[in-house]
Amino acid sequence: MNTTTEYQVTGMSCGHCETAIRTEVSHIPGVNGIEVSAATGRLTVTAEQPVEDAAVIAAVDEAGYAAARS
Numbered sequence: 001m002n003t004t005t006e007y008q009v010t011g012m013s014c015g016h017c018e019t020a021i022r023t024e025v026s027h028i029p030g031v032n033g034i035e036v037s038a039a040t041g042r043l044t045v046t047a048e049q050p051v052e053d054a055a056v057i058a059a060v061d062e063a064g065y066a067a068a069r070s
Helices: 015-025 053-062
Strands: 003-010 031-037 042-047 066-069
Touching (some): 003 053
Antiparallel strands (some): 003 066, 031 042
């Protein structure tokens, strides 16, 4: 059963931002779906099992942005 978690991301403004975040979050084990929108600032992560918020936030930080679970 997949779990879905939503985050609010600050600092995104374009498709390149979305790609950078998608690339970093895709490295988290178990993640099998990523939806990210610069227009809304939303990041939705779907995984095979619950993913630690700290892992997602760290991945977004690595991409150069800030995230908080919403």
